[in-house]
Amino acid sequence: MVVTASPLFDSSSENIVPLVASIDVGTTSSRAILFNRLGQEVAKHQIEYSTTASKDKKKNQSQQKRPSVVGSVDMKKSVTEDQIFSAEGIAIKENEYLKIEELTDDVAEPTLRFPQPGWVECNPMNILTYVVECLATTFNTLDNLNKERSENNLPLYKITCMGVANMRETTLVWSKKTGMPIVDYGIVWNDTRNSKLVTDKKNATPEDVQQRLKDKTGLPIFSTYFSCSKLRWFLDNEPTVMDAYEAGDLMFGTIDTWILYSVTHNNAFVSDVTNASRTGFMNLDTIDYDEELITFWNIDPKKIHLPKIVSSAEYYGDFNINDCLYERLSENGKTYIERHRKCHPSIPLQGCLGDQSASLVGQMAFKPGSAKCTYGTGCFLLFNTGTKKLISKHGALTTFGYWFPYLNGEEQSQPHFALEGSIAVAGAVVQWLRDNLRMFPRAEDVGPMASQVKDSGGVVFVPAFSGLFAPYWDQDARATIMGMSQYTTASHIARAAVEGVCFQARAILKAMSSDAFGGDGDKDFLEEVSEEAYEQSPLSTLAVDGGMSRSDEVMQIQADILGPCIKIRRSPTHECTALGAAIAANMAFKDEKDRLLWKDLKDVKKWVYYGGHEKGDQIGADELNLKVFESESSDEERRSHWKLWEAAIERTKGWLSATEGL
Template identity: 65%
Template sequence: MSTAIDNSVQSEDKSPEDVPLVASIDVGTTSSRVILFNLLGQEVSKHQIEYSTSASKEQFASVGARRSSVGTAGSGSPQSTAGSSSSQPIFSAEGIAIEANEFLEIEDLTGPSNPTLSFPRPGWVECDPLGILVHVVQCFAANLISMNKVNGDRVSANLPPYRIQCIGIANMRETTLVWSKKTGMPIVDYGIVWNDTRNTSIVTEKRNSTPQALQDRLRAKTGLPLYSTYFSCSKLRWLLDNEPAVRDAYDSGDLMFGTVDTWLIYHLTTENAFVSDVTNASRTGFMNLDTLDYDDELLDYWDISKDKIHLPNIVSSSEYYGDFCVPECVKSSLTSVAWTLLGDFVTRVPAVPIQGCLGDQSASLVGQLAFKPGAAKCTYGTGCFLLYNTGKKKLISSHGALTTFGFWFPHLENEEHAQPHFALEGSVAVAGAVVQWLRDNLRLIPKAEDIGPLASRVSDSGGVVFVPAFSGLFAPYWDASARATIMGMSQHTTSSHLARAAVEGVCFQARAILKAMSSDAAGEGAKDRDFLEEVVDGTYEKAPLSVLAVDGGMSKSKEVMQIQADILGPCVKVRTSASSECTALGAGIAAALAYKNRENRRLWKDLKDVKKWIMYGGEEPMGKAREAFESSQSRTFRSKSLDSDRRRKWKLWEAAIERCRGWTDIMEDEVGTIPKGTVAAKSM
């Protein structure tokens, strides 16, 4: 840690015994990690376990991924297994090549253990609840080992040691888990992951049998599209209808339901706290956005009886949930060294509380420091997720976005900041996935990181428009029957033009969502205004949207982010995250601000203090000084495009969208259901 942080601690405590850190547990779809953050939002220690899958077991066996020994030998250093010299790469969910090292394990599937993430049937995605719990504890133990080593060096250098003050949790949302109140163990050995589509027939039947007036009323309560397969309500319904053990537990009053946050907090607190924060509970389909509680009409709609099921208490994102503990059920997966180290940590005085919780996209909003109404963030992963902070105002979108919670920090002294903050959310189905497609299917690039340099070799796409709708279009278009199209090619077209058109296809979709959200925020009277062209003020306070905070794989490319800024225009600047782990950082911020008494908040006192330290390193420059600081960090991108060129390209994009709509419907109307591989034969 820098001397500046040590001096800051000493200025508030004349004789500091330690330097506070916040621990963040971050469980994503494809990995679990634990990160320790300091006052500057920097990573002091980190350990991650990347999941293998049932689909990739053969690959991992051939690659022989190296694996850290925290969960096996307890040394904290990597070990190589046979075949680690294979040239076959392993890719993360964002398409980035990864390799095991001291801080990153790749789940070992060479033995009998089941994968944490599996795909048992087409469209089915399952996770192992106990596997997730074990990985989280293993990552926590690895961080304690690292921190102890660093603390030895710090004490030798006459510096105060690090100490974890509190813990926050960020998690993939909507994923549905059920377990027994009597035993605490899963009733079935899997959870249904958010992107699983086995519940399609359930939501289709509901849509077809529900009057429009009722649909509108329920959507106003939840802020969600009723008939998406994403949300927990229909996943729970599927489990009750298809798993006899789940139905028996329900009928006997033994069934506990929760999302990943609830499962972790229940098992990692001495009190077995049974809670879910508003950002997660609002994604179940059972919560009323106005009452912040479960709604009887919503439960009845899905035929769920509150008398037969245990639902977690809905709480804020930043409050005391319980003291950290290590459940006995994970002991067999840990070495004696790790178990002893964790035991010492759990019994220390004062106990370390778990007191921050945010769904992953909301955590990213907080980690991006997008605290004010009008701030927006975009996370570029395999797809990309955009959240637009609307503050205390709940907006039900008329442009295809959904309504969710951004965060709720009730103990802040500023009354406005302490209120629950709503957000509009939109998603793009394909972002990093189009880069993977160019790499793996067309062989245009050897590595995902090469997309930016290839696309920037040309000043524009040469009239080529690429709509990457491989699995349909999400917000704001919502056309599942659309398919990917590449238009406008000529003999002049090169690989650089295709690469640039692919990147622009992602950026245009982000612009479409932000335009729709800005229109929602401005009210009914301004639906037709193009805010991304007309707004010229560059402050959070005066513009409906003036800063787009970005993170994730594609945001690491300066070339791609400049293309995004050019497409958005001069009214919006694109700002990359100060942290590469802003989702985990957001959960850490929630935990650090959870203390009721301001003096107990040793890391950050309030949202302004968070911004001062994480964004500006302890200073808070204003005006030109702020612009100069941001420019020096090379993190801010502003449009360099001409208005006429930008508007012309936007019209081409809208025309391409219209031409790719309804493609699968046309195919079915013309030739019926076409078996895979027979399109050419049927069209002859």
């Protein structure tokens, strides 16, 4: 049999089809994926975590009849006997590619637990074990695929490198002597146990110092999110952590550092810039730790081991697991890892990005002025500002988007910055409509229901269940539904809920465009610039992914709300976060000839978006992997709806403080 060349096969690559492995550790799951040049998933395995909430729910369900509709539970997940709801509210079931963490008498503690209201903890060893289990299973799948390919005289798949994407800010501490966690939990990014600590620190800090710290970090560090205050909480509340600190044995890191340290042959103790910039310890200008930022939290940098800050794409070490981790694997996992050790050369770990930055890369938002929005339980928007650092005056954060130092061209090889804004409630409002109001049985049904009416009929839904995030920043706001009449139907409310998410995305993009243009925030650059300025606008494309983005109806509503100057481009892959880590790993080869999948960022777009064709080529619709949405709304209608939204926001703000004492 003669093997002909294919888009995936490069005759210079020793008769192999190159793949990149990606580890993606999210808040509620771990996965490993093998990507080919087209950005397609060749092999995949995922483990969804159970939680203390799901454990209790399962126990209760074993004692009563299964309910017809699953009620929502805290922290994103609810479980029935045979399914679990993802972070986006989508019902998922076990299959050969996806497993749900099983709680047994032997494994009594789940990976996620909520010991007190507002406290969210993760088990570091569980996460590490599941990462390796996912990798082992994908290795086994790859071996089976290669057996079939060999029998059919096809070039074999080969993993060339590996990247990591991870939830940011989650804080872990472990021992330098043993390499094991000092306490059996890490503090997850959305944990709020440190709120009093943060509030007290803020109240004791002069405003000029607060501004200086923000200019250095790009962050409002007096927030419960960032790692600095979480580490301080550990030191204040866990005696074993303080003992290790005083003994010089304390290692600090986020999830990326923990994984890279634990699964590399050299125990690489590093953190890439996109993760390090979220600790509150790193100076954006020096790309290094800042003594003032560390000592501000009463931490002696000489008593603690901090990971080296590195780029997003460079060699960290070869994949390897120690005996202790090996013993935690399932029997199948051990078998697959042993086979991998015997049959495959070492795989270099050499790409690392925090999850939102990985999504920015995976959605190919490489051009300054492009932005991405991930619609999960909440929304995260990142706006690429290129090599220019912008400190927002309108409620956005400044962070690193990525740093690929080996790309050609001075600008391409420099660290790229991004503005970031977040929405507290996105997919969560869909879950609320489904579980609390029982308006539809599946989260996917919200788009069709919202499209049954041409507009919301004057209804405005501000989904501020836990306050308003960027750019409003009002913790006292609460969710409201306004403008209802006897004419209002369930479809109007569903549409208003979707619009509430989309309006908040527009508000963040409006704020970011003001930062980019240098405006004072009063002028709406999404509406009031000239046609000539549209062509030069620093904000032109919004790339989208996540649960709600899969709905054509929802994305058209988003496009209509944004208007004609911004096109919405939907990611062709569901796993753009993992794809971003794969792209980073591929770009870590210093010599372009060693980058077997994509030579540069332009080449990534060529293969993933256009199937190997140049952008200007005539290609069929079946070869184009993009879906683009453009506004179909009139200027008058769009501007009128925006003014109605702004009026609703003003009436929503300050609800808790206004009703205090009543």
